[in-house]
Amino acid sequence: MDFEKMGFRRVKLAETPTPFEEAPRFSKAVGGPRIFLKRDDATGLALGGNKARKLELLMGEALELGVDTVITCGGPQSNHARMTAAAARKLGLHPVLVLDGDDPGKREGNLLLDHLLGAEIIFSGHRSSGDLLDEVKDMVIARGGKPYVIPLGGSNAFGALAYIECMEEIVGQCKSLGVLPKALYVASGSVGTLAGLIMGKVIFGAGLTIKGKAVSPGAEAKAQRTVQLMTEALSLLRSRVPSVGADLARLLNMSVESLSELVDIDDRQVGEGYAIPTEAGLEAIRLLARTEGVLTDPVYTGKALAGLVKDARDGLYSRDDAVIFLHTGGVPSDFAFHEILSRQ
Numbered sequence: 001m002d003f004e005k006m007g008f009r010r011v012k013l014a015e016t017p018t019p020f021e022e023a024p025r026f027s028k029a030v031g032g033p034r035i036f037l038k039r040d041d042a043t044g045l046a047l048g049g050n051k052a053r054k055l056e057l058l059m060g061e062a063l064e065l066g067v068d069t070v071i072t073c074g075g076p077q078s079n080h081a082r083m084t085a086a087a088a089r090k091l092g093l094h095p096v097l098v099l100d101g102d103d104p105g106k107r108e109g110n111l112l113l114d115h116l117l118g119a120e121i122i123f124s125g126h127r128s129s130g131d132l133l134d135e136v137k138d139m140v141i142a143r144g145g146k147p148y149v150i151p152l153g154g155s156n157a158f159g160a161l162a163y164i165e166c167m168e169e170i171v172g173q174c175k176s177l178g179v180l181p182k183a184l185y186v187a188s189g190s191v192g193t194l195a196g197l198i199m200g201k202v203i204f205g206a207g208l209t210i211k212g213k214a215v216s217p218g219a220e221a222k223a224q225r226t227v228q229l230m231t232e233a234l235s236l237l238r239s240r241v242p243s244v245g246a247d248l249a250r251l252l253n254m255s256v257e258s259l260s261e262l263v264d265i266d267d268r269q270v271g272e273g274y275a276i277p278t279e280a281g282l283e284a285i286r287l288l289a290r291t292e293g294v295l296t297d298p299v300y301t302g303k304a305l306a307g308l309v310k311d312a313r314d315g316l317y318s319r320d321d322a323v324i325f326l327h328t329g330g331v332p333s334d335f336a337f338h339e340i341l342s343r344q
Contacts, residue, residue, distance in 0.1 A: 008061075008161075013059065014044060014052035014053050015044040016165070018038065018039045020177075021039065023037050025292055026287065028291075029291050036179065036181065037294065041330070046113060049079045050193050050326075051079060051083040052083060053166060054162045054163070057162050061158055069093060069147040071133060071137060071147050071148070072150040073098040073099070074129060075100050077275065079330050079332070081099065084097070085097060085113075085118075095119040096140065097114055098123075098124055109333045109336030109337075129152075130152050151190075160230065161236065163197050166197065167197050181324050182322065183210070184323070184325075185307060186210065186212055187212075188214050191225050194210065199251055201262070202254065213269055213303060214270055214303075215270065222265050227259050269303040269306045275298075277299075277340055278298075281298050284305040284306040284308075284309050285297070298340070300328060300330045304328075308323065
């Protein structure tokens with residue numbers, strides 16, 4: 001999609017299109033189907049990940065507003081926080097990260113990279129990091145700064161729109177390989193990526209089912225948030241795009257009920273909670289690493305991958321079916337989970 005022609009400012013942060021590759025040894029290990037990896041871990045920005053796509057539009061909006069500081073939030077091992085800090089530095093802005101809990105004292109994984117990037121880090125203590133965003137914004141204004149606030153995961157209308165383009169890439173890559181996938185699996189937390197993929201599915205006529213694998217509790221709330229994000233993204237498009245083609249018009253004319261029917265979120269791989277590794281996730285991480293040399297993480301991609309592995313082993317697909325795993329990144333957090341990951 002040409003976002004610039006649609007009236008959006010965009011900054012180049014991601015190396016796209018990202019690779020699309022088959023994982024035959026992994027497929028064999030789980031008993032089929034054919035599994036393809038969409039490698040959004042290879043976007044490039046500060047070790048890569050899906051947030052680079054979102055940040056291209058989010059940072060474009062920030063620059064358009066003439067800010068000098070970017071504020072966002074997340075967990076101590078937030079991939080989004082790490083990539084936001086990197087994007088801010090690349091564009092000459094000051095990054096402020098509000099992270100959940102108390103300062104752990106040591107800097108590992110993403111938190112180490114936040115430190116290397118020189119981000120200003122504020123820990124939220126007993127409060128949720130998201131609840132502190134307005135206070136931190138006021139603090140920055142009080143000291144003379146001009147802040148731009150990015151919500152958890154970069155998941156707002158701008159962030160969701162960015163993932164329409166990923167689906168456009170997937171449709172083109174599948175066509176070039178003669179592949180007709182039945183499903184696409186993606187880790188789902190703040191659900192902006194999921195919302196964008198669903199919108200892209202509608203625009204580009206993708207016949208696959210998009211399976212959101214929750215990485216934290218609350219599948220119903222995530223489904224509602226996904227629909228809300230799509231609704232907000234469509235309102236943003238209508239406000240900026242004076243005329244649209246038939247494909248985009250099809251999406252813009254969809255009802256909330258029709259959008260809701262496209263949302264599929266499963267929370268059976270969450271385990272004990274967010275950022276708490278599961279045995280199924282750890283097995284999936286090892287299996288993909290040892291069959292394909294591709295690394296995933298225990299917070300996001302490992303849990304989504306475990307969902308794919310379970311469906312394959314349960315016989316949901318034939319050996320000739322094709323499915324896609326969207327690798328959203330997150331590998332830097334592996335170094336903060338080195339003890340549990342090194343047990344086997």
